[in-house]
Amino acid sequence: MKFQTKIQKWGNGLALRVAGAMREIPDFKEGTPVEIEVSKDGFSVKKVATVSFIKLPFSEADLLSGITPALAHADELAALCSGEMGD
DSSP, X not given: XXXXXXXXXXXXXXXXXXXXXXXHTTTOOTTOOEEEEEETTEEEEEEOOOOOOOOOSSOHHHXXXXXXXXXXXXXXXXXXXXXXXXX
16 A cells, blocks of 8 residues: 655654554554665664563572572583683
């Protein structure tokens, strides 16, 4: 879908109003994170893919409560060989 509109002055800058189908089709809302790609011909605006986090049943503190070096098998850590850490 293509639109023709005008860029207008907004304060000391310029603005392009995002309304109607320009807002509804990509489901833009106030606060939507976007990525803008600029070239000599103009620019394109795309929504940034958001990552949703899963609420896990245990916190990090819950998982680490009561841990000791013996329970964490700290004695089984491998020794570094020469050259593994660089110069």
